Amino acid sequence: MGEKRRGITADLSGWLVYAAVTLFVLVVGSIFLTVLLNSFASSWFGGWLPDGYTGKWYTFAVNEFSLWRVLLVTLIVALSVTAISLVVGVPAAYALARRRFRGKSLVLGLLILPLLVPPITYGIPLATMLYEYRMAGTVAGVILANLAPALPFVVLIMTPFIEQIDPNLERAARMMGAPTLKVFTRVLLPLAVPGILAAGLLVLVRTVAMFELTFLTAGAGSQTLVVALYYAAFSAGIRPAQSIDAMAVIYMLTTLVLLIAALRFVNPTNMVMRVR
Amino acid sequence: MSKIKSRWGIDRNLLLLLGPALVLVVALFVWPLLYGIGVSLTPGPGREGLLSNYAAFLGDARERASIWNTLWIAIPVTIANVLVAVPIAYRMRRPLKGQRPISAIFVVPMTLGVVLVAEGMLTFFGPAGWFNKVLLTLGVVNEPLQLVHNYVGVLISLFIAEFPVVFLILLGYASGIDPNLERAGRMLGAGAWQRFSRIMLPLMMPGVAIAAALSFVATFAVFPSAVLVGEPAGATRVIALAAWQAAYERFDFGEASAIAITMAVIELVCVAAILLGRSRLYRGPSGGGKG
Amino acid sequence: MVERTEEAQRRSAAERPEPHIRRIWVKNLSKRFGDLVALTDFELEVEGGEFISLLGPSGCGKTTALNCFSGLLEPDAGDIELDGESILSVPPERRRFGMVFQNYALFPHLSIARNVSFGLEMEGVEKSEIRKRVQEVLSLVHLEEHRDKYPAQLSGGQQQRVALARAVVTRPRVILMDEPLSNLDAKLRLEMRTEIRRLHQALGLTTIYVTHDQEEALSLSDRVVLMRAGTIQQVGPPKEVYAEPASAYAANFLGYRNLLPVKLTAAEGERATVVTQGGVELSGTLRDRLSPGDDAVAAIRPEDVSVLPADRKEQGAFSGTVELAEFLGRDSELSVPAELGESVIVRTTGDWKVGSKVSLQLPPERLFVFAREG
Numbered sequence: 018m019g020e021k022r023r024g025i026t027a028d029l030s031g032w033l034v035y036a037a038v039t040l041f042v043l044v045v046g047s048i049f050l051t052v053l054l055n056s057f058a059s060s061w062f063g064g065w066l067p068d069g070y071t072g073k074w075y076t077f078a079v080n081e082f083s084l085w086r087v088l089l090v091t092l093i094v095a096l097s098v099t100a101i102s103l104v105v106g107v108p109a110a111y112a113l114a115r116r117r118f119r120g121k122s123l124v125l126g127l128l129i130l131p132l133l134v135p136p137i138t139y140g141i142p143l144a145t146m147l148y149e150y151r152m153a154g155t156v157a158g159v160i161l162a163n164l165a166p167a168l169p170f171v172v173l174i175m176t177p178f179i180e181q182i183d184p185n186l187e188r189a190a191r192m193m194g195a196p197t198l199k200v201f202t203r204v205l206l207p208l209a210v211p212g213i214l215a216a217g218l219l220v221l222v223r224t225v226a227m228f229e230l231t232f233l234t235a236g237a238g239s240q241t242l243v244v245a246l247y248y249a250a251f252s253a254g255i256r257p258a259q260s261i262d263a264m265a266v267i268y269m270l271t272t273l274v275l276l277i278a279a280l281r282f283v284n285p286t287n288m289v290m291r292v293r
Numbered sequence: 294m295s296k297i298k299s300r301w302g303i304d305r306n307l308l309l310l311l312g313p314a315l316v317l318v319v320a321l322f323v324w325p326l327l328y329g330i331g332v333s334l335t336p337g338p339g340r341e342g343l344l345s346n347y348a349a350f351l352g353d354a355r356e357r358a359s360i361w362n363t364l365w366i367a368i369p370v371t372i373a374n375v376l377v378a379v380p381i382a383y384r385m386r387r388p389l390k391g392q393r394p395i396s397a398i399f400v401v402p403m404t405l406g407v408v409l410v411a412e413g414m415l416t417f418f419g420p421a422g423w424f425n426k427v428l429l430t431l432g433v434v435n436e437p438l439q440l441v442h443n444y445v446g447v448l449i450s451l452f453i454a455e456f457p458v459v460f461l462i463l464l465g466y467a468s469g470i471d472p473n474l475e476r477a478g479r480m481l482g483a484g485a486w487q488r489f490s491r492i493m494l495p496l497m498m499p500g501v502a503i504a505a506a507l508s509f510v511a512t513f514a515v516f517p518s519a520v521l522v523g524e525p526a527g528a529t530r531v532i533a534l535a536a537w538q539a540a541y542e543r544f545d546f547g548e549a550s551a552i553a554i555t556m557a558v559i560e561l562v563c564v565a566a567i568l569l570g571r572s573r574l575y576r577g578p579s580g581g582g583k584g
Numbered sequence: 585m586v587e588r589t590e591e592a593q594r595r596s597a598a599e600r601p602e603p604h605i606r607r608i609w610v611k612n613l614s615k616r617f618g619d620l621v622a623l624t625d626f627e628l629e630v631e632g633g634e635f636i637s638l639l640g641p642s643g644c645g646k647t648t649a650l651n652c653f654s655g656l657l658e659p660d661a662g663d664i665e666l667d668g669e670s671i672l673s674v675p676p677e678r679r680r681f682g683m684v685f686q687n688y689a690l691f692p693h694l695s696i697a698r699n700v701s702f703g704l705e706m707e708g709v710e711k712s713e714i715r716k717r718v719q720e721v722l723s724l725v726h727l728e729e730h731r732d733k734y735p736a737q738l739s740g741g742q743q744q745r746v747a748l749a750r751a752v753v754t755r756p757r758v759i760l761m762d763e764p765l766s767n768l769d770a771k772l773r774l775e776m777r778t779e780i781r782r783l784h785q786a787l788g789l790t791t792i793y794v795t796h797d798q799e800e801a802l803s804l805s806d807r808v809v810l811m812r813a814g815t816i817q818q819v820g821p822p823k824e825v826y827a828e829p830a831s832a833y834a835a836n837f838l839g840y841r842n843l844l845p846v847k848l849t850a851a852e853g854e855r856a857t858v859v860t861q862g863g864v865e866l867s868g869t870l871r872d873r874l875s876p877g878d879d880a881v882a883a884i885r886p887e888d889v890s891v892l893p894a895d896r897k898e899q900g901a902f903s904g905t906v907e908l909a910e911f912l913g914r915d916s917e918l919s920v921p922a923e924l925g926e927s928v929i930v931r932t933t934g935d936w937k938v939g940s941k942v943s944l945q946l947p948p949e950r951l952f953v954f955a956r957e958g
Contacts, residue, residue, distance in 0.1 A: 034384045037377070038395055045402050045453060047423055048413035055416055063421035109314035118303050128314065131322045135514035135560060137533045138553040139322055141540050142329035165321040168314060197306075226406030228517050229533070243408050250412045250521055258416070265412050269405060276404050473689035476656055479676040480683040481754065482706035491702075495693045 106171030154236020178212035337547030446522035466500030502571030682751030862925020868951035894941035
């Protein structure tokens with residue numbers, strides 16, 4: 018709508034916004050660009066650009082950091098965590114969205130709490146407990162650890178989403194004689210799919226980037242990309258920076274592929290839900 | 294199939310729906326948490342008394358300093374996030390050209406996570422990196438600025454990683470406010486600043502509180518960037534690091550748990566303060582019309 | 585003209601707002617949104633104190649016109665003059681117009697009293713004066729005891745009254761209302777209509793009111809402006825617009841629910857003879873320039889059709905059978921397929937059963953013949 022604005026002030030604030038956004042994008046983009054360039058650099062001794070280019074660091078990184086296995090572990094962990102948290106979380110969200118019962122606030126609080134408590138606080142004892150169950154350092158252990166914040170996340174996103182699906186639709190289906198299971202699969206699920214997709218992709222991306230819990234529970238053979246990257250960066254003195262950056266690029270690509278898939282289905286502003 | 298509803302409104306269906314989730318949360322979170330509390334109350338090697346682990350932590354000046362180090366990082370970053378995000382989200386509340394690509398761009402650093410940002414910063418913000426090169430070429434500074442391996446580095450990395458979340462939440466809130474409210478304000482004589490301060494900002498406050506709380510939670514728990522781009526032995530020795538070192542360098546799990554519990558308590562107190570603060574400033578929905 | 589009661593006159597002397605305007609002149613306002621032409625050459629003169637309704641269906645441009653008056657929308661062409669001075673370049677925050685929105689737009693974070701005082705605070709009015717005026721206007725709309733509540737705690741009708749109070753308390757030069765009653769249920773709508781009329785009589789503020797409800801427009805206004813597709817179709821006092829619509833469109837909108845497609849066969853002065861598609865001849869009053877052979881529309885109100893039992897058939901009456909009968913309390917509305925070839929909708933007193941045979945008369949002076957539009 019061609020609303021009348023107060024001339025210069027409005028334009029100024031608009032330009033400032035674009036300026037701020039541009040600055041942010043430039044800085045962040047440049048960070049990634051540096052990483053990218055460095056990963057292809059044969060060497061880079063403080064000039065504006067690398068001294069030469071090569072692809073050898075990628076082969077080096079893949080071997081040195083066992084990246085194929087790390088990538089596999091990352092995908093297994095992320096996909097398992099996503100699947101389990103959706104299967105368990107969506108019904109829970111449905112119950113919270115539709116049903117009233119004594120102690121509901123308590124249950125809701127309990128389910129959200131893991132997102133508010135620092136991962137270290139429950140991560141260290143969780144790691145100890147996994148060790149006692151002989152699951153320390155296993156992929157299964159890493160999956161369990163990452164489930165702790167993933168499940169609440171799904172519940173947090175899906176509950177308001179289901180709330181805003183008109184309950185009359187389910188009632189109408191029931192009145193037309195549909196048994197509960199059919200109501201779920203034929204009425205509710207199709208309507209919930211956009212939310213489920215959003216939640217699922219968010220959890221997937223989040224788990225790939227989740228550091229602390231995997232750091233505490235993973236062993237040599239069950240590290241995810243982000244943890245391997247950390248260890249590599251930590252050992253920067255020993256290994257060439259270019260190979261670390263090669264790994265970083267691979268990590269970026271993995272996440273970006275997932276992100277692009279996410280943005281095809283979801284509007285970014287919807288990805289951040291309103292918690293009331 | 295008949296549902297037996299007890300006075301509590303609980304029935305078999307409800308248990309089926311909620312049960313697995315509750316079981317998982319209890320097993321993977323509540324129990325470890327309680328276990329951790331238990332360990333923290335078990336006197337460590339050479340100590341006596343229920344709270345001896347806490348005393349050991351809080352009694353040591355260097356250990357205690359980790360609390361202030363962390364707060365000194367989390368609070369400024371959270372405040373900066375909010376102060377920068379509010380005007381931008383406000384200005385972008387009406388669909389701006391390119392809003393979707395802009396939002397998409399913001400989502401990228403958020404998803405890539407803090408480790409990648411930290412790693413990238415080492416090169417970009419390093420003494421020989423592009424950022425300093427630009428500043429030197431422009432003559433803004435005479436010497437490269439020290440932006441990594443210190444406090445500033447951690448601030449920057451956290452800002453980059455957390456600003457997008459804060460911004461997207463606030464954008465959601467700002468664009469969800471009924472545009473007629475602003476029009477009504479204009480018709481009643483409110484100028485641009487008055488419309489912002491008297492109408493829009495109060496209505497955005499719930500979003501500000503939530504975004505600030507989330508940002509604080511993430512920044513208070515900072516760990517990898519404090520190590521990679523910070524001074525883990527000095528100014529950026531954060532609580533998470535102190536806990537980790539106690540557990541895996543000194544194998545003093547008692548103290549490690551005490552530190553971890555203290556960390557959680559401080560964090561929850563701060564979050565409660567933020568959320569309670571906002572409910573005293575504003576109440577009611579942002580709809581502005583008939584329910 | 586608006587009749588003033590003594591009380592209203594007494595009140596208005598004490599409360600007469602400062603700029604009591606003499607005249608608004610809207611000149612040739614035009615606005616388009618991309619390819620869509622919302623408003624074309626909108627021209628209107630409003631006298632100070634008048635209650636004007638912009639009436640029309642959705643998309644006719646009435647809300648666009650209102651938004652141009654308020655200053656929230658900038659027209660592509662034209663001007664708005666208030667007492668001789670152009671206000672087109674004055675932004676809404678300085679125009680000193682009041683506005684009531686369709687969804688009330690009450691500030692949810694402020695109490696009722698603070699909502700109402702908002703405009704006064706923006707003006708910088710002194711605190712004690714604010715308190716006094718807020719109290720006055722709240723008692724005017726009978727909401728004093730709710731002053732400390734919040735909008736969410738009030739019902740729709742109450743919220744609407746707060747919106748009114750908020751708009752009038754600043755003694756604006758003009759009040760603009762954008763379909764303020766359409767979100768209310770039928771009973772409330774009637775009550776609020778009375779309320780608005782009462783307020784207008786008490787305060788005498790120049791009002792421009794947008795609605796799609798012809799009953800509202802007719803009952804509230806001094807003059808009705810009927811709009812269609814961005815242009816003004818007819819302007820006049822309610823009685824005139826009601827009794828003498830100027831076009832088939834106006835007739836249709838104003839309740840002439842019988843619109844018979846006909847052909848003009850003869851015209852003598854105002855008298856027209858037309859023939860229906862079924863071949864039946866009718867006499868009516870010519871309202872448009874037409875020549876014999878032209879396609880036309882014959883329009884008559886359901887209330888103007890006279891109904892008699894079939895055995896009382898008279899000269900020029902048509903017979904038919906009642907197909908549908910809707911009981912409306914005092915009246916009934918009947919649908920009667922008649923010899924005319926069309927179903928005629930009739931509103932009349934009395935008890936009529938489905939299936940009864942009746943005889944209908946369409947008085948020529950109430951049957952208007954208009955040009956037919958594509």
